[in-house]
Amino acid sequence: MTVSLDQLQAFVIAAETGSFSAAARRLHKAQSAVSTQISNLEEDLGLALFSRAGRSPTLTPAGERLLLEARVILDRREHLIGVARSFEAHVEQRLVVAIDEIYPERIMAEVFAEFAEHFPHVELELLFPMMEDVSRLVLTGKADLGVMWRQEILPTELGFQTLGWVPIKMVCGKHHPLAKVRVDWEDLKRHRQILVAAHSDGPEKQRLRVAPEVWWVESHWVILQLVRQGIGWAFVSSHVIEASPVAADLVIPELQFDDFDLPVAVELVWHKQRPCGPAAKWLRQRFAATRI
Amino acid sequence: MTVSLDQLQAFVIAAETGSFSAAARRLHKAQSAVSTQISNLEEDLGLALFSRAGRSPTLTPAGERLLLEARVILDRREHLIGVARSFEAHVEQRLVVAIDEIYPERIMAEVFAEFAEHFPHVELELLFPMMEDVSRLVLTGKADLGVMWRQEILPTELGFQTLGWVPIKMVCGKHHPLAKVRVDWEDLKRHRQILVAAHSDGPEKQRLRVAPEVWWVESHWVILQLVRQGIGWAFVSSHVIEASPVAADLVIPELQFDDFDLPVAVELVWHKQRPCGPAAKWLRQRFAATRI
DNA sequence: GTCATCTATCTGTTTTTAAGATGGTATCTA
DNA sequence: TAGATACCATCTTAAAAACAGATAGATGAC
Structure with a gap:
């Protein structure tokens, strides 16, 4: 026995x-x-x-x-x-989700905590690419779902849905020339702008470009480090600024022009032709249910 | 079903x-x-x-x-x-072994690799105290077995058995005054000696003391770092010197007096009254079977 | 002491599991 | 293409295991 x-x-x-x-x-x-x-x-x-x-x-x-x-x-x-x-139940064995860093981390953590409870057996891969890279990953099948900025031109193969709006702030270092003045549009053009870099070269990459002189950086967190050093100014979503360990050394200057806090739409993106399994469906609904 | x-x-x-x-x-x-x-x-x-x-x-x-x-x-x-x-089989759930750093690591690794195969379910704790601290741990029951230098006076409650002899070398830094001369006993007294420190204060602690001016350090590895800086000289077992990452910066000077390489006896120590389980018994035999 | 509750064990019954036999199918060879 | 071989599913029957119910002994609460 x-x-x-x-x-x-x-x-x-x-x-x-x-x-x-x-x-x-x-x-x-x-x-x-x-x-x-x-x-x-x-x-x-x-x-x-x-x-x-x-x-x-x-x-x-x-x-x-x-x-x-x-x-x-x-x-x-x-x-x-x-x-x-x-x-x-034909639940996916594996789910790849690409999320732009502008999506608030706190909400993301909540969503995936619930996800883990509902689908404890799904292997999850989270990618954090930049901007258009998200749609590229979803388009090529390397990711099942994407969360990203709204793009003007989105490939027709992709379905999308707006999750909410993230306010974007202009930010610079404490000792930057723009820190102490009421900034107008022309001031911005005179200083180096630090922009988010994406691997893919699309028109979207240039959309927020204001200054002639720019640097491209692939991480919001590194951008803030550079901004803190006075290397330039940047447009960054406010939750990234708040959560940053260098927040104390950063300044969000007053703006002379029509209260610029350009809200950027955050979209949920998926591939229309690829069928969604239960886990992906659940995630889509869960993301949609949580307004930012 | x-x-x-x-x-x-x-x-x-x-x-x-x-x-x-x-x-x-x-x-x-x-x-x-x-x-x-x-x-x-x-x-x-x-x-x-x-x-x-x-x-x-x-x-x-x-x-x-x-x-x-x-x-x-x-x-x-x-x-x-x-x-x-x-x-x-009344195998111990847990075994605590205290080993002095002078015991060669390579042999120790072999022994415990075999131990893991024979007793995969025994939780093992390895301690590396200094000198007399080993016997103190075994005496107070905090360790089941000990491996240590021979001590002149060992508490009668402890049983022991010689495992072998480890050669001790005098070592100093490349640029130390003693590095380039044939060293005699009086030379040693004139420079700072770095000794192994033990928590307990026994006569053993002073046995290898030669110089009036000494530092106590609780790790052989740190001792070699200090010796390398020219802070003093030390008696250290040769395998520790060889295995040291700073070996290249160390010198083992020629000695004028009767080829001092004081072999220190390494002893296996246990408490006579505490019964040994199969795992401890096996370890004792395995240690004894491996002459250094 | 009495009562309620617990565990071990016995007995007969039910359920589960295993072996053996049989038939159908895929693969290889002549 | 036919035959041989090795494979799997299924059926039947026999063996084994698991189960419920009953009982007896033991323990702790009252």
């Missing part, structure tokens, strides 16, 4: 309830069944799991230790069944 | 052999048994594990995935049984 899952189940429940009878009740079996199962298990293992001295059985040291192992095995069975159910 | 270990076993073996019949032979069962077990498992999980199109069954994508899970579960069963056997 060999250690079976039923034996382990009886063992674990008995250890939890502290009584074979109670375990039998919880398992909808007769008390004798549980009693013999545990007895058999003990014989198989060659040691006593419970001490039957008193009224109710108590775990021996070996029992304590093996209880941990038994729980692991039973958990793994649940896990296996969960994975099987995912297959049954 | 529920997923059972026998089913998983049949599944895994069938996947490994690529044939239900072969799996049946390996399991010493009839082919029909394996066939129905896998069939039942598939029904339980609600999906096909194998595709029966061709001559021999091949895993479906779901089968591939679930094979990993099944293997984990079966491995954990083996593990559980292993832990149980340890209890049966």
